[in-house]
């Protein structure tokens with residue numbers, strides 16, 4: 001689809017209005033919200049990520065791309081949440097301390113809500129105490145943690161260790177995700193599961209709640 005290629009260019013250029021417009025056009029053409037999310041927005045952000053890594057794009061440009069992506073996501077969010085699925089469980093989610101990447105976490109929240117989970121989003125740069133307090137206050141079933149930096153992902157273990165120390169580890173299902181993680185890391189830090197993407201997070205959460 002030509003429009004999808006155009007969207008990837010527009011995302012790269014950080015053009016939020018164009019992304020909104022194209023998202024609406026694809027919806028009118030009958031595209032599923034999830035398909036737009038993955039095939040246009042996430043795919044476009046992957047290209048941005050490569051050029052960021054290679055020093056072709058810099059933080060200001062990537063911030064604009066992130067804003068454009070969020071503009072598209074905000075159109076899709078209510079549609080993904082509109083399934084009318086009964087509540088299956090409650091999840092507290094946040095990006096770990098030192099890390100301000102929130103697009104992946106937001107996507108996970110959206111998909112989880114769409115699948116019938118209640119989500120309490122703690123935002124970015126979350127300290128252990130914040131997660132622990134929220135889990136208890138919100139009577140949550142699941143803790144979801146996101147990290148996008150190799151320097152911040154070890155903090156997930158700090159949070160889990162703190163839960164163990166407080167005797168509350170086994171009261172929750174702990175799911176972790178983010179581009180630099182893998183299954184082995186998830187196991188090593190004592191999480192219940194590593195989730196490769198938002199769809200896997202939903203499937204994994206459902207399986208644990210069943």
Ligand code: B1M
Nearest residue numbers: 049053100101102103104144146149150177178179197198
């Ligand atoms: Co950042 N950044 N960034 N950045 N950034 C990365 C992560 C990087 C890989 C880019 C690169 O070099 N190729 C690199 C990390 C290298 C490393 O650690 N090895 C990097 C760097 C270095 C940095 C800075 C240090 C740059 C600097 O300042 N010099 C800085 C750090 C700031 C900080 O956090 N302290 C920084 C800043 C930024 C921006 C602010 C400009 C912006 C973030 C804007 C925002 O989020 N609001 C940004 C962006 C956008 C990126 C890239 C390009 C894209 C991330 C993204 O949104 N992807 C990224 C490159 C990349 O990842 N390849 C990069 C789309 C999103 C849908 O995917 O987040 O992976 P993702 O989420 C997926 C899965 O991972 C999974 O599901 C999601 C959906 O399928 N998932 C979960 C994620 N969290 C989950 C939680 C779960 C389950 C699944 O819990 C249950």
